[in-house]
Amino acid sequence: MSAVPLWVARPAGASAAGWLRTVDHKEIGVLYIGMGVALFALGGIESLVMRAQLATPNARLVDPELYDQLFTVHGVTMMLLAVVPLLVGFANYLVPLMIGAPDVAYPRLNALSFWLSLVGAIVVYFSWIAGGAPDAGWFSYPPLAERAFAPGPGVDYYILGLAVNGAGTIIGAINLAVTILLMRAPGLRISRLPLFVWMTLVTSFLILGAYPALSGGLVMLFVDRQLGGHFFDPTAGGQPLLWQHVFWFFGHPEVYILVLPAMGMVSEVIPVFSGKPIFGYRFVAASSVAIGFLSFSVWAHHMFAVGLNEFETLLFSVTSMLIAIPTGVKIFNWTATMIGGRIRLLTPMLFAIGFIAMFVIGGLTGVSLAVVPLDLQTTDTYYVVGHLHYVLFGGTMLGVFAGAYYWFPKMTGRLLSERLGRWHFWTAFVGLNLTFLPMHWLGVQGMARRMWTYAADTGWGPWNFVETAGAFVLAVSMAIFALNVVRSLRGGAIAGDDPWDAFTLEWTTTSPPPPENFRTLPAVTSRRPLWDRKHPEMRDAS
C-alpha cells in the first residue's frame, strides 16, 4: 500500500489551490478536522490564560474586561467553532467510507458548508482586532448583550459569525442525513448501519432542529442591537427571557450534538477492541433516537433560577431526569460489550474506557442539576462548570481522541505511536480530573462562574491552584498528541488496510482510501461485513 498519505500526495491536495477547490469528502473532512484542531488550540489558550488568572487570589494578570472576552470566546469556540467542526470532519471523512458510498450526496454543497463554517469562525475571531471580542458570555443573555450594556462591536461579530457558521453547519447536516438515508451500499440496511453512522444521523437531525432556532434568536438580537428593536427590551414590553427560551431550545440539543458523535466513535472502538459485536445494537441505536427527541424537551432546565412556574419547573425537571435513562442504557451496552471479550488495551480503547468513566461522572452531576432545589443552590457556580467539562472534555474529547487514534491510520496510512499514545491518555486523564473535579466543591462553596478573581479569605486559593496546574498538565497532554501526530506523519509504522482487525466497511479499502473510496465492496449481509469476509465460517447472522 502507498506509504505516503494519499490526501497529501494527490494532485488536488498538493497545492493550496487544490485544498481551496476540493469537493472530495475526505479532503473536506481533513479541512474540517484541521479547522477544529486550530480552534480547539485557540480555545485552549484562552482557557489557560483564564486559569493563570485564577491560580491565586487577587491576581491581576488580565483585567476584568479582557477576562469577560476570554470566557465568552472560549465558550463560543468550544461549543460551536471547534468541536462541531471536529465531529463533522470525522463524519465527513468516515460516513461515506462506512456505508460504502463514493462520496457524500452533494459534494459541492459540502465544500460550501465547510467554507461557511470557517468564515463564521474567522468573523468571530476578527472581533479581537476590530474593537473588542464579544464579552456577554457564550449564551449572550440580554439585556447584558443589548447595545446599552455591550456597546462595543463584539456581540455583533458574535451574531454575524455564528449565523454564518450555523448556515454552514445546517447545510452540512442536510448533506450527511441525505447521504446516510439514500447512499448506502446494497445490503446495508438501516438496521445494519455502523453505530457511528447511526449517531451521525441522529446528530444531523438534532442540528436541523436546533441550529435554525439559534439563527432566529440571532436575527432578533441583531434587530435589537442594530435596528433599535425591542425584542428583549423590558422597558418597551419586550422579554429578556424570550432569548433564553430560544437560545436553550438550541443550546441543549447542542450538547447532544457534541456528545452523540463521540458516543458513536466509542461504540465503534469498544466492540473491535473487545473482539465482540456490540451488546444490544438495537438499544444503542434506539436510545440515541430517544436522546434526540428528549433533548428538545429539556431546555428550560437551564432556566430554573429565573422563576418558572411550578408546572414548568416540574416538567423540565422530569424530562431532564428521563434523559438519563437512554444515556444510562448506552453505558450498560458498552460495559456489557467488554464483559467476556478479549480486550486489547491499545490507545483507542484506553480513551474509550476513559470516556465511559468520565462521562458517567458528568452524567451523574447532570442528573443532580435536574433536581431543582440543588440546581437553585448551584446555578451559575463552578459546580455547573465542572459538570459541563466532565461531559464535554471527559466525554466528548476523550471520545474524539479514541476515534482519532482508531481512524488516523485509515486517514494517513500510518499508525500513531502507542507509547506516546499512553502518555497522551494518562496526562489527559490526570489533567482533566485535576482541572475539573475541584470545581464541584468550589462551586458548592459558592465560587461563581465567570468571576474574574476572588479574595484570599474565601479559602478557594489552593484548589484553584490545583485546577490551574491541571490545566497546564492538559496542555502538555495536547502537546504530546501533536508530537505523536507529527512524528507519525513523518515516519510512523505503515498501517495497512485493517490494522485493528476491525469489522466495518472503511477497513476494506486502502489506507488512505483512493479518491473513489472503493475498488470493490464486500457483500453486506450483516452488521459486520469485514468480519464476515475474514471469518466466513463464523459469519454473523443477519
Next chain:
Amino acid sequence: MIAREARPAAPALDRTILGMFLFIASEAIFFLSVVVAYLASREPGLADARANLDLGRTAIFSVALFSSSATVAVANARRDVRWLGATMLLGAIFLVGQGSEYARLATIGIGPSSALFGTTFFTLTGLHGAHVLVGLIALAALAAATTRRTRGVGPITWEAVSLYWHFVDAVWVVVFSVVYLGTFL
C-alpha cells in the same frame, strides 16, 4: 430475510428532493422561533397592531401569493415557462403590496425601532419577504435555464424549486394568520 432482500427496491426518493425537504424543515424551525417571539410579544403590541395594520389591503395582496402556489403547480406539471412567469408576477405583486404597507407604516412613524409592535412586525414579515425574494430569484433562474439550455432542465429541479415556493407560500399562511387575522378576529 432473503425474500426481503430479493424484493425489487421501491422507487428511491431523489436525493435533491429529500435535501430540499430537510432544508424546508430547518427553515420551518427558523420561522417558528420568530413566530413564537411574535406571539410572546403580542399583548404589548396589540393596540398598535389594531390601530395601524390594513387587513383588507393585505388580504388582497395575500390572495396573489396564495394563488401563485396554484400557478407554480401548473408550471411544474407542464414544465411551462409561461406559468413560471405568472408565478413570478404574482410573487412580485405580493412584494409590491408588502412594500406599500411598509411605506404607509413608515409615513405614520412605525418602524423596527418605534415600539415593540414595529420590531416584531417588521422582523417577521421582513424575513418572510426576503424568502419570497429568494424564491423569485430561484424561479427566474429556473426560467432562464429552461429557455437557454438546449437540453432543458431536469424534472427534479422543477420539483425542488416549486417545493420551495410552496413553502414560502405556506409560511405566509401562518404569518398572515398570526399577524393580521390574529389581530382583528
